[in-house]
Amino acid sequence: MSEDRLEWVLSPSFLDGLDTLDTDQLRSRRVAAEAEEEAVSYIRRLLQGRLDILRAELRHRHESGSDVAGDLLSQLSAVLSDDHPDQRDTLGTRATRLRVPTDTEPHQQRLDEVVAGSSLDDLEDLPVETLEVYVSRLTEFEQQLSATRRQLFDRIDALRNELAARYKDGRAAVSDLLVERG
Numbered sequence: 001m002s003e004d005r006l007e008w009v010l011s012p013s014f015l016d017g018l019d020t021l022d023t024d025q026l027r028s029r030r031v032a033a034e035a036e037e038e039a040v041s042y043i044r045r046l047l048q049g050r051l052d053i054l055r056a057e058l059r060h061r062h063e064s065g066s067d068v069a070g071d072l073l074s075q076l077s078a079v080l081s082d083d084h085p086d087q088r089d090t091l092g093t094r095a096t097r098l099r100v101p102t103d104t105e106p107h108q109q110r111l112d113e114v115v116a117g118s119s120l121d122d123l124e125d126l127p128v129e130t131l132e133v134y135v136s137r138l139t140e141f142e143q144q145l146s147a148t149r150r151q152l153f154d155r156i157d158a159l160r161n162e163l164a165a166r167y168k169d170g171r172a173a174v175s176d177l178l179v180e181r182g
Contacts, residue, residue, distance in 0.1 A: 043107035
């Protein structure tokens with residue numbers, strides 16, 4: 001993902017004149033929007049993992065009444081499971097991709113900046129106040145990524161709808177998808 005491409009996909013002009021674009025241009029825009037959504041979703045999943053770890057550590061410290069780090073390693077699979085009560089898909093069910101997208105560097109850098117470069121391997125050295133600040137920052141960044149993701153889904157849906165309308169009324173042929181492009 002490049003910041004320039006993300007800016008372009010999110011710009012108001014990205015969806016202007018869809019009915020005037022040729023079908024290949026529509027498909028190209030759809031591919032670009034899907035690639036950006038995939039990158040944002042990937043970073044969001046990484047962020048949610050970090051949030052789950054930090055929240056579990058804070059919960060442990062609050063429950064134990066101690067500032068001493070807990071043994072998260074033994075609980076890690078439960079902390080990161082999909083059954084976690086803090087994990088809700090607010091955008092409804094979408095297909096989950098099982099690959100690491102290319103070019104996620106800009107969002108990865110922002111994610112690292114949110115936790116001041118901490119890889120969280122120094123969790124036991126972090127005071128509760130720092131953990132709480134990280135949770136707050138990550139939560140805010142997650143909300144930003146979710147809003148971006150919603151915008152990307154809106155664009156993808158608009159492009160898919162235009163393509164579907166073209167296939168339905170004959171302006172585009174499904175057989176064109178089978179033609180190898182060189």
